[in-house]
Amino acid sequence: MVSSILSIGNIPxxxxxxxxxxxxxxxxxxxxxxxxxxxxxxxxxxLPDGVMILDARDRILxxxxxMRKIIGSPRQDFTKLEVRDVIPVWTEWLRLLRENKGTxxxxxxxxxxxxxxxxxxxxxxxxxxxxxxxxxxxxxxDRLQSEADYQRSTNLLQEQSTQIQTLRTSLQEQAVRxxxxxxxxxxxxxxxxxxxxxxxxxxxxxxGLMIISLDQFQSTNKAYGSKAGIEVVxxxxxxxxxxxxxxxxPCRYDAEEFVxxxxxxxxxxxxxxxxxxxxxxxxxxxxxLGSVIRNTFxxxxxxxxxxxxxxxxxxxxxxxxxxxxxxxxxxxxxVLE
Numbered sequence: 001m002v003s004s005i006l007s008i009g010n011i012p013x014x015x016x017x018x019x020x021x022x023x024x025x026x027x028x029x030x031x032x033x034x035x036x037x038x039x040x041x042x043x044x045x046x047l048p049d050g051v052m053i054l055d056a057r058d059r060i061l062x063x064x065x066x067m068r069k070i071i072g073s074p075r076q077d078f079t080k081l082e083v084r085d086v087i088p089v090w091t092e093w094l095r096l097l098r099e100n101k102g103t104x105x106x107x108x109x110x111x112x113x114x115x116x117x118x119x120x121x122x123x124x125x126x127x128x129x130x131x132x133x134x135x136x137x138x139x140x141x142d143r144l145q146s147e148a149d150y151q152r153s154t155n156l157l158q159e160q161s162t163q164i165q166t167l168r169t170s171l172q173e174q175a176v177r178x179x180x181x182x183x184x185x186x187x188x189x190x191x192x193x194x195x196x197x198x199x200x201x202x203x204x205x206x207x208g209l210m211i212i213s214l215d216q217f218q219s220t221n222k223a224y225g226s227k228a229g230i231e232v233v234x235x236x237x238x239x240x241x242x243x244x245x246x247x248x249x250p251c252r253y254d255a256e257e258f259v260x261x262x263x264x265x266x267x268x269x270x271x272x273x274x275x276x277x278x279x280x281x282x283x284x285x286x287x288x289l290g291s292v293i294r295n296t297f298x299x300x301x302x303x304x305x306x307x308x309x310x311x312x313x314x315x316x317x318x319x320x321x322x323x324x325x326x327x328x329x330x331x332x333x334x335v336l337e
Contacts (some may be wrong), residue, residue: 001294050137053123054087058090061132070137072110083135093118097202103139114141178229178252181237189206189251189259193311196249196263197304199286208262208270211318212236212277215296215330228288235284242305243277259315267303274299280332297333298322 050067052060055078060078068074071086084090089109096104097120108114119136162295184192193209200207214232221229234257240250247332249261262270278299286293300321308314328334 021073029308037153042080049139050135052135052137053132054083054135055132058132060086060273067137070108070110070114075088094310108139111195114139116140145167153276169247177221178237180233181240181252183240183247183258185250186251186253189249189253189261190311192249193261193314196261196336197309197311197314200263201306201309205264206306207314208265208267208273208301209226209303209314209318210260210262210270210296210299210324210333211253211315212258212260212274212276212299213322213326215298215326216293220293220295224288224293228286228293231286234294236281236287236297239281239284241275243273243280245273265303267301267306270303271301271333274301274333274335278331282331284322299333300325301333302333 002166044053044062044064045077047064048066048072051062052067053062055061059082061077065074068076068078071078076208087109089106093104093106096106096148097118101117102121103117104116105117108116117138117140119138122132123131123133134252166322176184199205209257214236217232219230220269233252233256237250237252240258240260244250244260244263245262247263248265249263251259251261253259260274262273265273278297282294282296284295286295300318302308302314302317302321302324304314307317317336321336325332325334
């Protein structure tokens, strides 16, 4: 019964109240003493959002206190004024409302910061012709700020998550890398070699392996100090990083020993690559505190499955070949027969 008397043109006021978000019952329970005021005026006065009723010529017929407050003149009566005289950007508002099907978000023309959501509903008279419109204006600054804060928080969480993932990856990488050479460490070799041998057994493919030992490492440390020894190790690490194939696994196995795993490489290919590395390392020169330090290495080469079915057997076979290189005076590569 109440909704039938609360209407503007052909728009039930109950529907508008629902759209605005104010419970109709809260308005119906209101009592206005001394004089009888039309229910729609009571409703408009109770609404927390600004409302204006315009005639067909966009003159203000009714305006509620919330709208006067948004304009900045809470006590001024704007009725009978053309809305463009009250809202200087009215023409722009109309354009946006037409383009966006009756709703738009605009900056307030009255204050510096607020953002306003504006809506427009046409009003028809009893003959079905345009009788004006109802304009709703809502300050959504706080809502937009909350949304912006939420988005910033979300972005910050995503950024922090990315940073944590990057840090985790970096720590995981550091855990398997030798800090002096950036080669893989012995722990990584143990896991990787077992995995590569298992894959090779399934695919019936070879795995080449070389063990390299620096010939003058102990004497260099004794003559020039540990810093010189570290520089020699870095030269070896750089040489391996530059000259291995994609997919090969170079590792610093011990203080002066290095292991290179070459998946898919037969014995001859592994031996040839080891000889290239030996020649390149022999040609490298370290200038240290005015001294010229030349270095060589000895190398032993073996291959799966010929020289071992497990990593222990394969490493042991390559070490036998390494011992032969050292026994022969060093600076040589021995390929196990």
